[in-house]
Amino acid sequence: MADTRFSVSRLPGFSTIAVGVFIILYLPILMLVIYSFNGGNSIAVWEGFSLQWYPKAWNNEQVRDVTMRSLTIASAAALISTTVALMAALGTTRRKQTKGQTFVYLMINQPLMVPEIVTAVALLIVFAAIKVATGYQGLGYLILAHSAFCIPFAYLPIRARLEGMDLTLETAAGDLYATPWQTFRHVTLPIVMPGAIAGLMLAFVTSLDDVIITLFVKSAGQDTLPTYMLAQIRRSVSAEVNAISTLLLVLTVILLTGFFLLTRKRT
Amino acid sequence: MTTAIAVEAQSARKDYGSGQFAVRALDDVSVRIEKGSFFTLLGPSGCGKTTLLRLIAGFETPSAGKILLGGRDITYDPPNKRPVNTVFQSYALFPHLTVAQNIGFGLQMLGRPKREIAAAVDKMLALVQLEDFAGRKPQQLSGGQQQRVALARALAPEPEVLLLDEPLSALDLKLRKEMQRELKRLQTETGITFIFVTHDQEEALTMSDRIAVMRKGNILQIGAPREIYNHPKDRFVADFIGETNFLSGTVEEGAIRLTSGDLVEAPTQGRSGKVTLAVRPEQVRISGAGDPGSLAATVADSVYFGTDTHCHLRLADGTEIVARLQSAASGEAGLARGDQVSLRFEAGAAQVVDE
Amino acid sequence: MASLAEQRAERRTIRNGWLLSLPALIILIVAAAGPLLIIVIYSFLTPGSYGNVVWEFSWDAWVGVLYSRDIFDGTYKLADAHLSIFWRSVKLALLTTMFCFVVGFPTAWFIATRTPRARTALLFLITIPFWTNLLIRTFAINQIIRNEGVLNTALLYLGVIDEPLVIIYSDFAVFLGMTYVYLPLMVLPLFAAIDRFDMRLLEASYDLYATRWQVLRRIIVPIVKPGIIAGSILVFIPALGAYVTPRILGGGRNMMIGNFIELQFGQGRNWPLGAALSVTLLVIVGAALMLYVRASMRTTNNG
Ligand SMILES: Nc1ncnc2c1ncn2[C@@H]1O[C@H](COP(=O)(O)OP(=O)(O)OP(=O)(O)O)[C@@H](O)[C@H]1O
Numbered sequence: 001m002a003d004t005r006f007s008v009s010r011l012p013g014f015s016t017i018a019v020g021v022f023i024i025l026y027l028p029i030l031m032l033v034i035y036s037f038n039g040g041n042s043i044a045v046w047e048g049f050s051l052q053w054y055p056k057a058w059n060n061e062q063v064r065d066v067t068m069r070s071l072t073i074a075s076a077a078a079l080i081s082t083t084v085a086l087m088a089a090l091g092t093t094r095r096k097q098t099k100g101q102t103f104v105y106l107m108i109n110q111p112l113m114v115p116e117i118v119t120a121v122a123l124l125i126v127f128a129a130i131k132v133a134t135g136y137q138g139l140g141y142l143i144l145a146h147s148a149f150c151i152p153f154a155y156l157p158i159r160a161r162l163e164g165m166d167l168t169l170e171t172a173a174g175d176l177y178a179t180p181w182q183t184f185r186h187v188t189l190p191i192v193m194p195g196a197i198a199g200l201m202l203a204f205v206t207s208l209d210d211v212i213i214t215l216f217v218k219s220a221g222q223d224t225l226p227t228y229m230l231a232q233i234r235r236s237v238s239a240e241v242n243a244i245s246t247l248l249l250v251l252t253v254i255l256l257t258g259f260f261l262l263t264r265k266r267t
Numbered sequence: 268m269t270t271a272i273a274v275e276a277q278s279a280r281k282d283y284g285s286g287q288f289a290v291r292a293l294d295d296v297s298v299r300i301e302k303g304s305f306f307t308l309l310g311p312s313g314c315g316k317t318t319l320l321r322l323i324a325g326f327e328t329p330s331a332g333k334i335l336l337g338g339r340d341i342t343y344d345p346p347n348k349r350p351v352n353t354v355f356q357s358y359a360l361f362p363h364l365t366v367a368q369n370i371g372f373g374l375q376m377l378g379r380p381k382r383e384i385a386a387a388v389d390k391m392l393a394l395v396q397l398e399d400f401a402g403r404k405p406q407q408l409s410g411g412q413q414q415r416v417a418l419a420r421a422l423a424p425e426p427e428v429l430l431l432d433e434p435l436s437a438l439d440l441k442l443r444k445e446m447q448r449e450l451k452r453l454q455t456e457t458g459i460t461f462i463f464v465t466h467d468q469e470e471a472l473t474m475s476d477r478i479a480v481m482r483k484g485n486i487l488q489i490g491a492p493r494e495i496y497n498h499p500k501d502r503f504v505a506d507f508i509g510e511t512n513f514l515s516g517t518v519e520e521g522a523i524r525l526t527s528g529d530l531v532e533a534p535t536q537g538r539s540g541k542v543t544l545a546v547r548p549e550q551v552r553i554s555g556a557g558d559p560g561s562l563a564a565t566v567a568d569s570v571y572f573g574t575d576t577h578c579h580l581r582l583a584d585g586t587e588i589v590a591r592l593q594s595a596a597s598g599e600a601g602l603a604r605g606d607q608v609s610l611r612f613e614a615g616a617a618q619v620v621d622e
Numbered sequence: 623m624a625s626l627a628e629q630r631a632e633r634r635t636i637r638n639g640w641l642l643s644l645p646a647l648i649i650l651i652v653a654a655a656g657p658l659l660i661i662v663i664y665s666f667l668t669p670g671s672y673g674n675v676v677w678e679f680s681w682d683a684w685v686g687v688l689y690s691r692d693i694f695d696g697t698y699k700l701a702d703a704h705l706s707i708f709w710r711s712v713k714l715a716l717l718t719t720m721f722c723f724v725v726g727f728p729t730a731w732f733i734a735t736r737t738p739r740a741r742t743a744l745l746f747l748i749t750i751p752f753w754t755n756l757l758i759r760t761f762a763i764n765q766i767i768r769n770e771g772v773l774n775t776a777l778l779y780l781g782v783i784d785e786p787l788v789i790i791y792s793d794f795a796v797f798l799g800m801t802y803v804y805l806p807l808m809v810l811p812l813f814a815a816i817d818r819f820d821m822r823l824l825e826a827s828y829d830l831y832a833t834r835w836q837v838l839r840r841i842i843v844p845i846v847k848p849g850i851i852a853g854s855i856l857v858f859i860p861a862l863g864a865y866v867t868p869r870i871l872g873g874g875r876n877m878m879i880g881n882f883i884e885l886q887f888g889q890g891r892n893w894p895l896g897a898a899l900s901v902t903l904l905v906i907v908g909a910a911l912m913l914y915v916r917a918s919m920r921t922t923n924n925g
C-alpha cells in the first residue's frame with residue numbers, strides 16, 4: 001500500500017470485512033426489489049422491466065384484504081401500546097427508585113426476553129379457551145397480543161426522552177399556577193411528544209412485522225400480510241410477493257427515517 | 268411594629284430521608300419578612316437556604332412548623348395555589364415555548380383573557396428590555412437574556428412574593444454586577460417582596476434591605492447589611508461576612524487584655540473572663556513605632572492588591588493581625604518585612620463576639 | 623420522622639406511579655407474562671385426541687421431552703429425534719452467534735472509527751435491515767440460494783458449475799439465513815461499546831510496544847466485553863427460538879425447537895408436549911440470561 005502512515009484505530013482486514021458485510025446485507029434485499037420489476041414470473045431469470053406485479057398485487061382481493069387487516073392491527077396496537085407506555089414511563093421515571101419499579105421494568109421488557117414462539121404458544125392456549133368461553137372471534141385478540149409485545153418498543157424512546165427532561169420545568173409550571181393536569185398538558189406532553197411519536201413508529205413497524213404470534217393467535221380468515229406471505233412463499237413463489245415486500249420495505253424505510261430525524265433533533 | 272409582614276415561617280423544620288440517613292435541613296427556623304422588602308438568605312453551601320425557599324414556594328411540605336403568607340396559613344397549599352413565584356437557579360424556561368409564551372404562561376394558567384395576557388407580556392418585555400426577543404426560543408438567548416426572561420416570567424402574574432434561588436450564580440462577573448443593579452431596580456419599581464438566596468456576601472450586602480445569615484439549618488442573625496457587618500453577633504457571622512481579625516483576651520476593668528498583654532478599649536457587653544474580639548482589617552491603623560496608646564507590632568508580610576495593600580502584622584506574642592491600607596493614601600510603600608510599627612483600632616471597631 | 627403530610631405526599635407519588643403503570647402491566651400480564659404460567663400447567667396435563675388437553679395430571683409430556691415410548695412393547699428409550707432437534711437448535715444458535723461476532727465486530731469497529739457524519743449514515747444502514755420484516759429478509763435469502771435462484775443461475779450462466787449447488791433446505795442454509803437476519807443485533811451493541819472506547823488507550827499501547835494483535839487481544843476485547851456479551855445474548859436468544867428462518871430455509875426435515883413446538887400444536891396434536899418443550903426452551907433462555915447478568919456484573923465490577 002502506498003499509504004504508509006500509521007493509524008492507531010486501523011486494524012488489518014476490518015475495513016474489508018465491514019464493506020463486505022454491508023454489501024451482503026443489502027444485496028439480497030436489492031435483488032428482491034429488482035425482481036419485483038421483472039417481466040416474467042421468475043425470481044432468477046430477468047425477462048425485461050415491467051410494473052405488472054404491482055397492479056396485480058393490488059387487484060388481488062386477498063392481498064388488499066390482508067393489507068387492510070395488517071394496517072388496522074398495527075395502528076390500533078401502536079396507539080394502545082404507546083399510550084400505556086407513555087403512562088408507564090411517566091410513572092417510572094420521575095421519582096426515586098423503588099422496589100416496585102424493578103418489577104415494572106422487568107414486566108415491560110419481558111417480551112424482549114422470551115422467545116416469540118413460547119409467547120405464541122401460551123397465547124394460543126389462553127385465547128383458545130377465551131374464544132370458546134365467550135364466542136368472540138374478532139380482531140381483539142390480535143390487537144391485544146400485538147399491543148403487549150409492542151410496549152417495550154414504544155417505552156424505550158419515551159423513557160429516554162423523559163429522562164433527558166429537566167424536572168424543574170414541571171416544578172416551574174406548578175409555581176406558575178398550573179394544576180397537575182395543566183402541567184402535563186402544557187409542559188410535559190409537548191416535551192415528550194417527539195419520543196412518543198418515535199415510539200409510535202417503532203411500535204407500528206414491530207406490529208406490522210410480526211409473524212409468529214399472529215400465526216398462533218389469529219382465528220380462521222384473519223391472515224395478516226406477513227402470514228399471507230408466509231403461506232405464499234411455501235406454496236409457490238411468484239414475483240407478486242416481491243412486489244408486496246418492496247412496498248412494505250419502502251414503508252419501513254419511511255417510518256425509520258422519520259424516527260431518526262425525530263430522535264436526532266433532540267441534540 | 269406597624270409594617271405588614273409578607274411571609275412568616277414559624278418553627279419551620281425539614282427533615283430529609285429517614286433512619287441513619289436522616290438530614291435536618293432546617294432546624295425550627297422562625298423568620299418574619301416585611302412586605303416590599305428585599306430580603307436575603309445568606310449562608311454557606313448546604314445550610315438550608317434552598318430548603319426554606321422551597322417551603323415558602325410550596326414545593327416541599329415542612330416536617331413541622333408553619334408557613335404564613337400575609338398572615339394566612341399556607342403550609343399545605345400546593346404551589347399553584349400560592350401567589351408566590353420563583354426564579355430558578357437553572358432558569359427552567361420552557362424549551363418548547365417562545366419568550367413571550369414563557370412570560371405569559373402563569374397568566375394563561377390562571378385563565379386570564381388573551382388581551383390581558385398580551386398586554387402584561389408586553390409590559391414585562393419592556394421592563395426587562397427584551398422587546399426584540401419576544402418570538403425567540405429560550406435556547407436562542409444568551410445566559411443573561413435567559414435570566415431576564417425567567418425574571419419577567421415570575422413577575423408577570425404580579426405575585427405577592429418573588430423567590431430567587433441564586434439567580435446570578437451562572438453569570439460571569441460583569442453581567443452579574445449589571446444584573447444586581449437591575450434586580451434592585453425591578454424590586455423598587457414593582458414593590459414586590461423579594462426573597463433572595465445567595466452565598467456571596469458582597470451580593471447580599473449591596474442589594475438587601477435585610478439579611479438573614481444561616482448556618483446548618485439555623486438562622487444566626489437577622490439585620491440590615493450595616494448592622495450585620497458592623498455588629499456581627501458571633502464569630503461565624505463575622506467571618507462569613509467580610510474578612511475579620513479574631514483576637515482572644517480577658518475582660519479587665521471595662522477593657523480587654525489581649526494575650527499579647529496589650530489593653531484594648533471595647534464594649535464588654537457585661538461579660539467577664541475570656542472573650543473573642545473581632546476587628547475588620549480596614550479598621551486597623553498603622554503609625555510609626557512607639558506611638559503612645561498603640562500596640563507594638565512587627566511587619567510580617569505585605570501583599571499588594573492594586574487599590575489596597577494587605578499588611579500582615581505580628582503582636583508581641585505572635586498573634587497575627589491583617590491591616591488593609593489604601594495604596595494611594597498611606598505610606599504603605601515604605602513598609603518592609605521586619606519593620607517595627609504601632610497599630611491602633613478605630614473607635615468602636617473592636618467588637619466582642621460569641622464563639 | 624417525616625410529618626403526616628409528608629408521608630401522605632410520598633405515598634401519593636408512589637401510588638400515582640403504580641396507577642400510571644397499571645394499564646401497561648395489565649396488558650402485559652394478560653397477553654404476555656400471565657399465559658407463560660399457564661403453559662407450565664399445561665405441560666402436566668394429558669393430551670386430548672383432537673388437540674387441546676384433558677384436565678388429568680400426567681408426567682408424560684415431560685418424559686416425552688427426552689424419551690419416546692415404543693408402541694409395541696411399551697418400553698422407554700431416548701428419543702433420538704427430539705435430541706437431534708435440541709442439538710441442532712443449540713448448535714445452530716451457537717454457530718450463528720459466533721459467526722455474527724466474527725463479522726460483526728469488524729463492522730462495528732469500522733462504523734465507530736468513521737467521521738461523525740459517516741457514522742450516522744452507516745448506523746442508519748445497519749438499522750434498516752434490523753427493522754425490516756424478518757420474513758422479507760429470509761425470503762430474500764431464499765431467492766438467492768434456492769436451486770433455481772440467483773446464485774445458481776449466475777454460476778451456471780458463467781459456466782462455473784454444471785449443476786445447481788444444493789444449499790437450500792439444509793442446516794447450512796438455516797445457519798446462513800440466521801446469520802444474515804440477526805447480524806444487526808450483534809453490530810448495534812458492539813458499536814455502542816466501541817463508541818465509548820477511548821482511542822487514546824491505543825496510542826498508549828502502541829507507545830508501549832504492543833503489536834496490533836496484542837492490542838486487539840489484550841486491550842480492545844477486554845474493554846468492549848460488555849458489548850460482546852450483550853450482542854451475543856441478543857443473537858443467541860432469538861436464534862435458539864427461531865421459527866420463520868428454519869421454516870423457510872430448512873424445509874420440513876431440518877426443524878429447530880421452534881418448529882417442533884409448533885408441530886405439537888398443529889399436526890402433532892400433543893399440546894402438553896408442546897408446552898413442556900416451550901418451558902424447556904424458556905429454561906435454556908433463562909439460563910443464558912443468568913449467565914449474561916452474572917458476566918456483565920463481573921465486568922462492571924472490574925471496570
Ligand atoms: N431532596 C433532598 N433529599 C435529601 N437531602 C436533601 C435534599 N435536599 C436538600 N437536602 C440536604 O439538606 C441540606 C440543605 O440543603 P439546601 O439545598 O437547602 O442547601 P443550600 O443552602 O441551598 O445549599 P447551596 O448553597 O449548595 O444551594 C443539605 O445538607 C442537603 O444535602
Ligand SMILES: [Mg+2]
Binds near residue numbers: 316317318432
Ligand atoms: Mg441551594
